[in-house]
Amino acid sequence: MPGLQKTKSEETRRRVLEAAATVMTENGIDAVQIREVASRAGCSVGSVYKHFSDRDELIIAVNSRTLSKIRTALTEASAGICDPLTRLKVLARTYLDYAAADTNAWRGLFAHQLPDRREMPEEHQLENIRLLSLIADALAELAPGLDEAGLAVRTRTCFGAMHGLVSIALEGRFVALEDEQLHSEMDFVVERLCS
Template sequence: MPEERGTRGRLIEVAAELVDEGGPAAVTLREVGARAGVSHNTPYRHFTDKRDLLAVVAAGALRDLAARLRAACAARCDGAERVQRAALSYLEWAAEHPARFKLVFGAWGPEPHDELGAAACAATDAMHACVAAAIEDGSLVGEPERVSAMVWALGHGAVDLALSGHLAKRPTSPTAEELVRELIDRLSG
């Protein structure tokens, strides 16, 4: 069984590399198998189809994001600063892996994927917990669910605009980082 987990892990790693190189369209189970050095049928023993494999890649990216958010929220500083650090870590994560960012937040269709859903909840919960703690300590004002959604939405929108080149159309346009800092300042009261 350890060899099976090793093979599955290698297939996921290769699929993530292919996503980084050319987006989800670059991923085929046949190419994943070839690059992983296994038979073209091996990926089908681990994943039902391409969507399943991509969902597992996206789930891994979200687990990485959740870990970064939790680390930022564990910093020894006031709650508003922790939320800002978490939001900035979100921007850094997206900038490091723009194709994975687009994969994670792309359309997934009506069929849920358990692993992807759990990873998405973990990332959302990490940001929400950070925001709730900042509101509780008085460094941010507002209702935790709404403030958390605002921070996430602004960060996400800023990243998306920055990746597409729309945020920097004019020399006076703010950066994604500046937008995050300004939002946290305004939420600090």
Template sequence: MTAKRDAKREDLKGRLIEAAQAHIQASGLAGLRARDITADAGCALGALYTAFADLDELILHVNSITLARLGAALEQEAIGAAEPRAKLKALAKAYLGFARDNRMAWKALFEHRMAPGVAVPEWHLAEHAVLIQHLVEPLAQLLPARDTPDLLARARTLFSAVHGIVAISLEDRFIGLAPTDLESELLGFVDTMVSGLETERE
């Protein structure tokens, strides 16, 4: 009996995640309502709160799927690049491509905020940290004398810079890059940064 109940609960969670994912992909977090999600999932409004603590927890699970897809895209793009410059440029290109192709889901990763006083669960923070780890290996090749904390700090700086360029440009901010220039300028930025790191190493 317990196994049957658990299976039903997992099925409900899956339908709710799928429905929330579709809403976020279509229109982002703005206007996301529990009532719409449960209607699309074919369940009562209260059923959401038997599967998840609240709407925020459901969004975290959708974002978890997006992070896994983003991580896979980064890994796939960089798999054939052994040299650190090529790998970092491949990662930047993959990040831009994913953001372009999955705009709303990608934005939800950075726009979602927990309720005041509620911390982001450790499991979800760990998933975000995986994105930084993709940068640590090529940075370690460029800066072999640096220890892990320094490499992590540099990786966060690089990620923030690339994310900022992508986000400002895709949001059509007046200081952002034109779509025709964005990829080449982004890769040029990474090139310049790597050249600086090579000089620093020497």
């Protein structure tokens, strides 16, 4: 009997997380409300709170899942690419494509702020590290003389530059740039960052 209860509990948690992710994808982070998620998951509000202590914890779980999906997309797109500069270009383009395909979930990663003095869960931090390590691995090949601290800074700089371009593009601020032109400009920025 305990095994069955555990299985049912895990299934409920999965349904709640899936419902929250769907709400975020469809309507954005502000729409992720406990009652709406419970309704979509086919469970009670109390069941949501049994698995997630509050809305923040639920959003972090959704965001961790989004980070994992982005990392999977980047990993698959860059698999087998030996040249590190080419790999970085592919990572940048794939990041843009993912953000364009699931904009609300992507925005949720950066729109959510925890209340003061509340620490981000370790698993979420690890998802960020795993994602950034894809960039760091390529940069380490391009600049083998960088020490660990320098590589960490360069990795964040590269991510910040790409993220900024993606943000501006998704806000429609790159007027008259077609997708292929935007990809080309991202390649240009990657080349300059890595030269």
